[in-house]
Amino acid sequence: MKIKLSYLIIFIFTFIHAEQYLDAINIRVYPEYYYKGVMAEIEAIVVADSESETISITLPSITDSVFFIGGIPSPDSEVIPLTILEDGSKSKVEFSAKIAQFRLFVFYNPFDSGHEKNLVWPTGSNFAMKNVHLSVQVPVMAEQFELSRKVSSEDTDQHGILFKSIHFGDIPANKVEEIEASYFNASGQTTIEALRAQLSQPKAQSPNPEVNHDKPKRHTLLLWEPIAILGVLSIIIGIMYFSSNKKVTHTKKENKNFCTSCGNKLKDNDKFCSNCGEKVS
Numbered sequence: 001m002k003i004k005l006s007y008l009i010i011f012i013f014t015f016i017h018a019e020q021y022l023d024a025i026n027i028r029v030y031p032e033y034y035y036k037g038v039m040a041e042i043e044a045i046v047v048a049d050s051e052s053e054t055i056s057i058t059l060p061s062i063t064d065s066v067f068f069i070g071g072i073p074s075p076d077s078e079v080i081p082l083t084i085l086e087d088g089s090k091s092k093v094e095f096s097a098k099i100a101q102f103r104l105f106v107f108y109n110p111f112d113s114g115h116e117k118n119l120v121w122p123t124g125s126n127f128a129m130k131n132v133h134l135s136v137q138v139p140v141m142a143e144q145f146e147l148s149r150k151v152s153s154e155d156t157d158q159h160g161i162l163f164k165s166i167h168f169g170d171i172p173a174n175k176v177e178e179i180e181a182s183y184f185n186a187s188g189q190t191t192i193e194a195l196r197a198q199l200s201q202p203k204a205q206s207p208n209p210e211v212n213h214d215k216p217k218r219h220t221l222l223l224w225e226p227i228a229i230l231g232v233l234s235i236i237i238g239i240m241y242f243s244s245n246k247k248v249t250h251t252k253k254e255n256k257n258f259c260t261s262c263g264n265k266l267k268d269n270d271k272f273c274s275n276c277g278e279k280v281s
Contacts, residue, residue, distance in 0.1 A: 020048045020097075021128040021173075022055070028163075029121055029136045031181065034192045037064070037109030038119055044102060044129075051098035058124035058176050059084070059091045063108040067236050070099040079235045090122055090176070097127075105236055115186050117142075123168065124176030132168035134179065137161060141187045141194040148180035159195065 022044040030039045042057065059066065066082045082093040082104075095102070110119045123132060138145050140161060152167040171177055187194065257266050264275035271280055 020050075020053065021130050022125055023047055023130045025123075025129050025132045027121075027123060027132070027134040029119075029134070029181075030191075031117065031119060031137065031142075031183075032111070032139050032185065032190045033137060034190055036111060036190065037107060038111075038121075040104075040106040040108075040121065042104040042106065046097055046100055046102065046127075048097040048127075051096065053097040054094050054126075055097050055102075056087075056092050056094045056126040057104065058087065058122050059093060059106055060108050060110065060120065060122060061090050062110060063091045063106060065107045065240060066093050067105040067239075068093075068095055069103045069105075071101060073103055079239070081239065105233070107240075115184050115188070116182070117185055118180065118182045120178055120180050122176045122178050124171060124174070126174055128173045129168075129171040132171055132177075133165065134168060135163045135165045136179070136181055137163050137191070139183065139185065139191045139194075140198075141185055141189050141191065142183035143186065145183040146181070148178075161191065 023046075025042070025044040028041045030041075033039060046055065048055075063084050066084060068080045068082050069077045070080075071077070082095065084091050084093060086092075093104070111117050121134075121136075123129070123134065135155075136147060138161070145164075147164055147166070149166050151164045153165045155163050155165065157163070166179060168177055189197070257268070258264065259266055259273040259276065259278055259280070261278035262273065262276040264273055266273065266280060272278065273280065
């Protein structure tokens with residue numbers, strides 16, 4: 001009887017421990033939306049029996065930067081840059097499971113300078129992933145856009161931009177599912193640039209405009225969440241710009257101790273180069 005009871009306790013503990021997973025995962029991939037690379041947004045609900053657990057999310061090997069937001073995004077949300085770690089042939093980021101839900105913004109550039117564009121997006125975690133849904137935004141300037149998996153549905157936003165969605169269902173812990181996307185971008189523009197070009201073109205007026213006698217339509221305001229996300233993206237772009245500008249400034253300071261004409265090393269109090277006689281600026 002004691003042996004059976006011990007087995008029962010072990011079974012219950014194992015069952016409870018197995019109920020750790022990420023739920024309602026939504027992944028949105030934006031190729032060449034506002035810059036030449038790819039931005040991806042990942043959001044999920046965390047179901048964990050211990051706050052000491054660490055969540056690991058699989059990412060492309062060439063990931064440039066990742067930003068983390070815990071909880072529901074708001075104008076006051078803290079945007080935290082995460083350290084990108086190597087994980088075999090891919091990359092990953094890690095963070096604590098003590099939060100109830102999270103959102104990640106991932107930036108990477110898999111494209112070369114040619115017109116043919118190809119990208120691979122991996123989906124996986126050390127936690128089991130339930131109800132995984134992935135959407136890829138089709139660039140408005142894209143031609144012959146193709147996905148490697150069967151599309152579950154298609155939707156357009158208020159600007160008429162098309163999104164192709166794939167429903168993965170459940171993905172076991174430590175397993176990675178990949179999708180590949182390919183298309184041609186002959187214009188070399190981003191989606192934002194292409195939309196601006198379309199808006200700048202004069203619209204052809206109809207010779208006999210139709211008069212609508214119906215009541216005017218009332219357009220509802222956008223929800224606060226898209227506005228919050230726009231604010232978060234502004235913060236992220238600001239962080240990336242500051243980091244880039246800091247590197248440039250640091251490089252300029254290092255180059256000040258060398259002659260701009262011949263490259264000879266200068267002393268701090270030198271007014272002229274001892275090698276070529278060039279005046280130090």
